[in-house]
Amino acid sequence: MTFKNFTLLPELVxxxxxxxYDEPTPIQSQTIPLVLEGADLLAAAQTGTGKTAGFGLPLxxxxxxxxxxxxxxxxxxxxxTRELASQVGESIRALGKYLPLTSIDIFGGVNINKQIxxxxxxxxxxxxxPGRLLDLWSQKAVDLSQVEILVLDEADRxxxxxxxxxxxxILSLLAKKRQNxxxxxxxxxxxxxxxxxxxxxxxxVQVAAQNSAAVSVTQTIHPVDSARKHPLLSFLISxxxxxxxxxxxxxxxxxxxxxxxxxxxxxxxxAIHGNKSQGxxxxxxxxxxxxxxxxxxxxxxxxxxxxxxxxxHVVNFDLPQVPExxxxxxxxxxxxxxxxxxxxxxxxxEHELLQGIxxxxxxxxxxxxxxxxxxxxxxxxxxxxxxxxxxxxRPR
Numbered sequence: 001m002t003f004k005n006f007t008l009l010p011e012l013v014x015x016x017x018x019x020x021y022d023e024p025t026p027i028q029s030q031t032i033p034l035v036l037e038g039a040d041l042l043a044a045a046q047t048g049t050g051k052t053a054g055f056g057l058p059l060x061x062x063x064x065x066x067x068x069x070x071x072x073x074x075x076x077x078x079x080x081t082r083e084l085a086s087q088v089g090e091s092i093r094a095l096g097k098y099l100p101l102t103s104i105d106i107f108g109g110v111n112i113n114k115q116i117x118x119x120x121x122x123x124x125x126x127x128x129x130p131g132r133l134l135d136l137w138s139q140k141a142v143d144l145s146q147v148e149i150l151v152l153d154e155a156d157r158x159x160x161x162x163x164x165x166x167x168x169x170i171l172s173l174l175a176k177k178r179q180n181x182x183x184x185x186x187x188x189x190x191x192x193x194x195x196x197x198x199x200x201x202x203x204x205v206q207v208a209a210q211n212s213a214a215v216s217v218t219q220t221i222h223p224v225d226s227a228r229k230h231p232l233l234s235f236l237i238s239x240x241x242x243x244x245x246x247x248x249x250x251x252x253x254x255x256x257x258x259x260x261x262x263x264x265x266x267x268x269x270x271a272i273h274g275n276k277s278q279g280x281x282x283x284x285x286x287x288x289x290x291x292x293x294x295x296x297x298x299x300x301x302x303x304x305x306x307x308x309x310x311x312x313h314v315v316n317f318d319l320p321q322v323p324e325x326x327x328x329x330x331x332x333x334x335x336x337x338x339x340x341x342x343x344x345x346x347x348x349x350e351h352e353l354l355q356g357i358x359x360x361x362x363x364x365x366x367x368x369x370x371x372x373x374x375x376x377x378x379x380x381x382x383x384x385x386x387x388x389x390x391x392x393x394r395p396r
Contacts, residue, residue, distance in 0.1 A: 003057075006032050009064065011098035012057050019094055025050035027207045032058050040202040041181045042195050049207055051153075052091045055181050059149050060096045062179070063124060066148070070100070071122025073142065075149040078130060078170065080157040082107040082278060083285070088153060089127040101125060106142075108132045109278035116141040130158070130166035137173065144173045149181070156184040156191055164194070171198055185328070216334035219342045219365045221354065223375050226347040229317060230258060232373045233345065234265045237295065242313050244288070247297045248329050250318035258317060259297045269295040300325055308332065316344035319353040323360040348379055 003013050003024060024032065027049040034041055035058035045051040063074055077092070079085045089105035096103075104118050106128035112135065119126075119142050126133070126142065136142045150171075152158065158167060180199050184191045187206065195202065224232050237245060249255045255271040262269035270284040270293045287293040289308060300320060314333045320326050333340025344365070346354055358364055369375075 001029060006036065006057075008032075008057060009061055009099075012061060012095065015095050015097050016053065016057065021050075021053070025054070027051050027205065028054040028057075030205045030207070031055060034203045034205070035059060035179075035181065036061060038062065038179055040179060040199045041205065042187075042199055042202040043181070043183050043205040043207075044185065044187050045183055045205070045207050051183055052088055053095060055151055055153075055183070056088075056092050056095045059151070059179075059181075060092070060099060060101060062149065063101060064099050070124060071102070072146050073123060073126050073144060074146060075125040075151070076133075076144060076147045076170075076174070077125070077127040077151040077153060078133070078158070078167070079127065079153045080129065080161050080163065082109060082129060083281070084154060085127050085129055086282070092125060092127065103127060106132050106136065107278075108135075112136070130163045130170060134166055134169060144170070145175055147174045147178055149179045150174060151181045151183070153183050154185065155182050155194065156186055156188060159190055159194065167194075185324075216338065217330050217340045217342050219330065219344075221344050221346050221365050221367045222373070223367060223369055224345050224347060224373050225375050225379060226349060228373055229345045229347065230261050232370060233258075233315065233317060234262060234267060235370070235373070236315075236343070237262075237267055238265075243291065243294060244308075244311060245295045245313040245315055246288075246308070246311060246332050247295055247315045247317050248320070249297060249299060250320075252299055254318065255297045255299055259295070262295055262297070267295055268293050269297060271297045273299040300329070310338045312341060314340065314342045316342070316346075319344060319346060319350045319357065321353065323353075323356040326357045327360070348375060 001024060002022060003016050027043065027045045031041060031043055031051070031054040035055055043051065045054070059075055068074065077088055079088055085105050085107045089103060092103050101124045102122070103125035104115065104123045104127070106115055106126060108129065108131060112132070115136060116139065119136065133142065137144065152167070180202070182191075182195050182199060182202075222232065233247070236242065247258065249258055252273040252275050255273050259269040259271040270287060272281050272284045276284070284293065284296060288296040297317075311333045314330050316326070316329060320329065330340075330342035333342060
């Protein structure tokens with residue numbers, strides 16, 4: 001099957017082929033026909049399955065075929081984070097590059113006046129985080145009453161982040177008659193309840209098993225003492241000649257510190273986390289994509305929404321506190337049919353976290369001890385409290 005099988009407009013087929021995609025992914029094969037029909041949709045799709053094109057291609061076609069006045073907000077895509085809003089916006093513009101539709105990404109951390117000025121000139125598609133969108137609405141800078149298509153992307157993440165009240169407010173501002181598309185990593189009870197509140201006889205699509213890692217990702221555990229994680233990471237990057245590595249750590253301070261240590265080792269590295277300005281985060285991500293930065297060290301704010309084509313390596317420098325976050329982290333690699341490599345550096349203090357991850361995945365992840373970095377058997381485990389490693393007492 002190719003994208004031409006979907007009766008898509010030639011402009012859309014041309015754009016998606018120029019992006020390097022020949023065959024649709026499973027989520028795209030199922031969602032594109034349903035969205036083209038105008039159906040409401042409840043879709044469970046693993047991160048990295050190609051869902052943005054899965055809803056982006058048909059919604060662009062539905063908008064252009066209705067041939068309504070330009071410059072009125074007709075499609076609203078809500079996302080939980082700035083990074084995801086930016087990534088989705090970038091994809092929508094690439095898919096619709098040969099169509100006369102305009103879009104804007106709206107999120108906090110950047111100048112709101114520029115967003116107001118752009119909205120006043122008229123746009124067809126808004127990709128937004130809930131908080132900034134409501135800020136603009138309260139300033140009468142955006143009219144949502146003529147929205148024909150609503151997309152909630154990563155709805156489970158939005159609920160986790162406490163956006164439920166914002167979402168309900170936004171729903172009340174929209175036209176009653178519209179097409180609704182909800183995408184979530186899981187079909188939890190809270191997602192089903194939310195879907196029941198605004199989806200109209202939705203079609204259901206579920207591509208990946210709930211909370212499962214992509215089969216295209218090779219997972220490996222390297223047991224190591226906590227103090228030797230940084231030297232081991234430097235050794236792996238250098239000896240294996242990894243050129244593009246996304247590394248996850250537990251804290252913002254840890255991200256800054258590790259990026260600095262890697263840079264001191266001669267490995268170009270940058271940190272990305274919530275305390276960085278939007279400009280700094282965007283620059284770090286752009287430099288990483290261009291190959292100017294070899295290692296991007298991130299907290300879990302980057303675990304979803306980062307879309308880096310053919311990212312080969314993800315490293316868990318620290319295991320996440322929540323097992324589901326492990327799946328989201330390693331989902332940054334092995335996307336859209338490409339293979340990927342997920343490595344976790346695990347010290348004795350993280351064994352309980354590892355057990356939780358393996359219970360979730362229902363499998364035992366391969367262990368591989370790297371020579372000269374073997375864990376010291378005399379070191380005893382120390383608990384991790386509120387995401388922070390407890391200090392070891394000095395021997396007396």
